[in-house]
Amino acid sequence: MKRRGTMRTVVKVCVLQLVLALMLLSCSTVPLTGRRQLNIIPDATVLSMSFQEYDAFMKENKLSTNTTQTATVKRVGKKVQTAVESYFAQQGMSAELSGYAWEFNLVESEDLNAWCMPGGKVVVYTGILPVTKDEAGLAVVMGHEIAHAVAKHGNERMSQQLVTQMGGVALSTALEEKPEQTKQLWTAAFGLGSQVGVLLPFSRLQETEADKLGLIFMAMAGYDPHKAVDFWKRMASQQEGAAPPEFLSTHPSDETRIQKLNELVPEAMKYYSVQR
Ligand SMILES: [Zn+2]
DSSP states (O other): OHHHHHHHHHHHHHHHHHHHHHHHHTEEEOTTTOOEEEOOSOHHHHHHHHHHHHHHHHHHSOBOOOHHHHHHHHHHHHHHHHHHHHHHHHTTOGGGGTTOOOEEEEEOOSSOOEEEETTTEEEEEGGGHHHHOSHHHHHHHHHHHHHHHHTTHHHHHHHHHHHHHHTTOOHHHHHHHOHHHHHHHHHHHTTOOGGGSOOOOOOHHHHHHHHHHHHHHHHHTTOOTHHHHHHHHHHHHGGGSSSOOHHHHHSOOOHHHHHHHHHHHHHHHHHHHHHO
C-alpha cells in the first residue's frame, strides 16, 4: 500500500513538473509591451477557432439595419485598423498581424457590449452606442478591444483556463474530450458575453495594457485620446443601475482606472499631434 502511495506521489510530481515545463516553454512576450505571458495555444489554432466561432456568432445574431450607424462603425474600425497596422510596422512586427482578416460589424442587441476576436473580427452591439455617443467614443471602445486582441489577452486567458481547469492539455484535446466546457472557456476568455453564464473579467494588468495601446491606436487614427477618459466616466456611471452591463463585468471601471487613463493620455497625445 505504501509503495502505491509513493508511486502516486511520484506520478503527481511528474505531472506537475510537466505542466511547469510546458508553462515555461510556452511563455511568450506580449507584442508591444514586452510583458511575458503564458500562451500554450499556437496562433494558427487560435485564428482558425476564432473564425469558426465568429461565423457561428454572426449566423445566430442579426446585423443592425441602421445604415448610418453601421457605416460609422465600419469607418472608425477601418481607421483604427490602419493605425494598428502602421504602429506594428513601426515596431517591425507586421508579421504578428499576418492571418488577420479584419471585419467590423454592428449587431442588433440591447446588451451593452463590444469585442474583438483574434484575427481582427470586431463586433459592436447597438446597446453600447448611447454610451459611446460619437465617433471618438466608438474609437475608444474599438481601440481598446483591438488592443486586447493584438496583445493576445484572450489567448493568455484561454491558456490559463486550460492549465488550471484541464491540467494544461492542448486545445484540440480539450475540444475532443470536453467540447462543451472548452467552448464555454473560449466564450468567457474572449469576452463574447454571458449567454453561457461564465464571465471572466480581464485582469488589471491586461486592462492597463489595453488602455495604453488603445489610446495610442485611437490617437493615430485621428481621435483625441482625452475622449477616452470621458467615455470610461460615462461607462462607470452605468454601474449604478440594477444589473451592470456585460462590458463592465469584463472591463471593470472605477476611480483607479480613470486616474490611470489620465496618466496615459500625455504619451498617447504624442501620436495624436503627429497626425495633425
Ligand atoms: Zn478591457
